[in-house]
Amino acid sequence: MGLSEYIIMRELNFPEINRFERYCQVGGWEAYRTAVKEQTPATIVQMVKEAGLRGRGGAGFPTGMKWGFLPKGVYPRYLLCNCDESEPGTFNNHQIIDRNPHQLIEGVALSAYAIECNTAYIYMRGEFAAAALTLEQAIDEAYRAGLLGKNILGTGYDLDIYVHRGAGAYICGEETALMESLEGKIGQPRLKPPFPAVAGLYGKPTIINNVETLANVPRIVEKGVAWYRSHGTEKSPGTKCFSLSGHVNRPGNYELPFGLPLRELIESPEYGGGMKGGRPVKIIIPGGASAPWLTAKHLDVPLDYEGVAAAGSMLGSGAVIVLNDTVKAPHVAYKMDEFFKHESCGKCTPCREGTHWLVKVLHRLAEEGHAEPDDIPTLHGIYRQMAGNCFCLLGESAVMPIKSALELFPEEFEAIIKASNERHQRNGAHAIPLRVS
Amino acid sequence: MLLETHREAIETIVGRYASPRSAVLPLLYLAQDVYGHLSNAAIREVAGILALPETDVFEVVGFYTLFYSRPVGTWMLQVCDDVPCCYLGAEELITALKDSLQIKEEQTSADGMFTLQRVKCLAACDRAPVLQANLDYVYDVTPEKVEALLKDLRSRAADARRRGVSGRFAEDFAVTEQGAVELVARDAPYQSRQFEVQGPPPPPEPIPPPEVESGQDRAETRRASPL
The missing domain is CATH 3.40.50.11540 (NADH-ubiquinone oxidoreductase 51kDa subunit)
Structure with missing residues (x-):
């Protein structure tokens, strides 16, 4: 209500x-x-x-x-x-x-x-x-x-x-x-x-x-x-304007007391009105671009600072982006990291160079479909060098999309690499074994 | 020269801050609107007004994306291509604009009317895909409505030149189903974009129509605000 x-x-x-x-x-x-x-x-x-x-x-x-x-x-x-x-x-x-x-x-x-x-x-x-x-x-x-x-x-x-x-x-x-x-x-x-x-x-x-x-x-x-x-929860009193966007029927701002389950925000006819075309939920980004991703199994997570943190993400600014199964996880990670690359101020090296290389690899992989056999370890390597080493939170935030994508949907990266490898083989090149770690 | 034509406005702006240097962004906006873009001479002029090293002002112009150091069209069209816009029609919109204007991103149409840019999040994700024309939000633009939008913008070219590309007198617009570009009244109830709802429809919220024409308030702001 x-x-x-x-x-x-x-x-x-x-x-x-x-x-x-x-x-x-x-x-x-x-x-x-x-x-x-x-x-x-x-x-x-x-x-x-x-x-x-x-x-x-x-x-x-x-x-x-x-x-x-x-x-x-x-x-x-x-x-x-x-x-x-x-x-x-x-x-x-x-x-x-x-x-x-x-x-x-x-x-x-x-x-x-x-x-x-x-x-x-x-x-x-x-x-x-x-x-x-x-x-x-x-x-x-x-x-x-x-x-x-x-x-x-x-x-x-x-x-x-x-x-x-x-x-x-x-x-x-x-x-x-x-x-x-x-x-x-x-x-x-x-x-x-x-x-x-x-x-x-x-x-x-x-x-x-x-x-x-x-x-x-x-x-x-x-x-x-x-x-x-009297509004909200003990630790998160008051209300929050949740900004709901993505593949939902009624994107918009909804002011709710803290603690409502994510499912209700997305599915209630008063708020999100369910997924567009009834397609399944694939990725939920609960707190803006810098929040680790959640998936359909997290729909019962309560929307307060503690609840979302317990699910391994963060409530952040309360910007909930819901994406359906038509999107590809590597592409979402690419788009998100492109944002951070564009907005990196260039002051510190891990962020300036890290976002640049993440986008370079992800663009080739997700946008063009050209993959190298060790792209997955490369991506892991880049974000690990950024995490904890950036001057401010922007660089740290850029780690989240790619880390989440690799953790939650590794098979999608592997599939791109496999397809790319097969194309190479058909063209007469030697097959190179896939490295996943 | 800005100091001769806009002395009062400049003094008001500088008076807001403990350090004159803080006025650099508002003055660059002003210079950009007066000269059309920030030429080297315009940047040096702003540096002179604030008694700043010229390199510092060049650095600022280079850092912020809303300052244009080369000539741009009468209308800057900026389309967000971030998540979630890119999954809700932004790419199709950009393609339609490119086809219609026969240009690529970052180029200006042959008649000098439009410059097209891809930009990062414009903070209106509920209305995705989102487009700004000279920093006026234009909501509900779809590939089919692109021609109607461009026609409307062409007819308002004189308006755009007077107001400039820096959004100092910005207003928000929405394109109707029939392709008419209408001003978004501030008094009107907030409307997020709604798609066809599966299941029971939400109850509409009865909100009485505004009593006052919103245009009256806006006109007053224009006179009162130097910027």
């Missing part, structure tokens, strides 16, 4: 909530008004901590704890909202901004107040050009209502929120690369430590949170910790 009251996708309860007056009518901006006038920043931080809000960008790190890492008494501080959504399968930030922009802005404003910062930037990927305008328009409305700017509501608190558009680089979703990009440099990640909370944007303490994470904050402050915790 769908939620009776949505936390993020509130346009389903209240149509036209993207308009400022409408958002205020249903209680919007009230939490922020009350907070700025009557509550201390520490109260807000405490509420977010107690609510157990976890970062929705992929890592699932507790948001309140992240805020707690800020060194005391060091100012200015910055809040950055990460809207560099670009990984294959993820598309919920776009919808949140188009349909419910004020909740995000209120979330940014509340969080900025909580961490005592006066400047917040919303970093959007360059391709979200129209969404950036929507957001700027909504921010203008908040300024006009006196909710942003100088001396907000006569309390002496100042806050400016700016939209900053990137220019087409997935790596800028990595928090330190995002700060580099915002400083006007190329988006290459920084070495950690120091962590952004200590030395981030312009060397100042900085907090970076995902769009969906920040959109939760106004509801927590407005309705309270107990109400928020």
Whole structure:
């Protein structure tokens, strides 16, 4: 069953909530008004901590704890909202901004107040050009209502929120690369430590949170910790916007409490509506391109951070891609790793060279059907040299598609090699025995 | 010169950041729209405005994919070819565009109207396959609707030149079954693409039609926003 009251996708309860007056009518901006006038920043931080809000960008790190890492008494501080959504399968930030922009802005404003910062930037990927305008328009409305700017509501608190558009680089979703990009440099990640909370944007303490994470904050402050915790599971409270795509009848964003079985998301007529044409499920990628793959036997896995982790994958950004039996595993791995190759920033060698060679081998194998007898050990060798050796998570993520494909569907690689070998033989070349390990 | 024609906008942008260098991406977008693409002279000009080493700005232009350092068509057509788009018709769409325009990827049509690119995930996987024209999303394009789309874009060429390739005034569109290209209203209820459902159909969600024309809000943004 769908939620009776949505936390993020509130346009389903209240149509036209993207308009400022409408958002205020249903209680919007009230939490922020009350907070700025009557509550201390520490109260807000405490509420977010107690609510157990976890970062929705992929890592699932507790948001309140992240805020707690800020060194005391060091100012200015910055809040950055990460809207560099670009990984294959993820598309919920776009919808949140188009349909419910004020909740995000209120979330940014509340969080900025909580961490005592006066400047917040919303970093959007360059391709979200129209969404950036929507957001700027909504921010203008908040300024006009006196909710942003100088001396907000006569309390002496100042806050400016700016939209900053990137220019087409997935790596800028990595928090330190995002700060580099915002400083006007190329988006290459920084070495950690120091962590952004200590030395981030312009060397100042900085907090970076995902769009969906920040959109939760106004509801927590407005309705309270107990109400928020009544959704989801003990360890993963609240709801998650699952982005369902691929060979399903009804791809789209579905906000659900944590813990629903994967099968229900895919098959329920309310959500996925089953597989297109009734074909069987072959590959499920439960958390965006960087998540290890699941298969049809994992359909009963509950969709929360712990449940998906126990099945050997990760919930990540909640982007569920479901593919049917018409796709070939080596080709999916090729397409995914091509994405990572394209988006590799080139800073570290294992990622820059590793993704390059993975794609080179996979393109020949999956796209052209030309295989060498020891392609399988070669691929194992490449990703093993990448795993654990890359500078940031992008390179580590590129390991997952090929590793999953080789583990779950080795016979498909062997079949390509066998067919290629037979073709060689027919052409009079010597048969070369297949090596599988 | 940008400083003469857009001084106010540039000052607003630079004023947002603690360091002027942060304004490099927005200024490059501006320069790209004014000059059509980022020529060496345009890149040097931006470096001059922000007092940055020229090589640093060239490096930025080379790194980010939305900056074009060679001339491009009036419309940049960018089609996502990632998973899941590539399994839901992106390849067929790219083939149809190539056939119709008689070009390959990264080339510009003979009339200078269209440049075709394959790009990575555009974050609208529920509407796969996804295409952007000058960073306006155009939803529901199928190979059969390609001609209608190209015709519409040709007729809006003056509009494209005025707004530029950087998406500073972007709007989202969808192509109807009849091939008409229509603006996606922000107030309209969110519609993901739906395929024929097997089994019982989902109950439709009754949502009243919007009271206000969405165009009014948009026009206001255009005046208010310098970028």
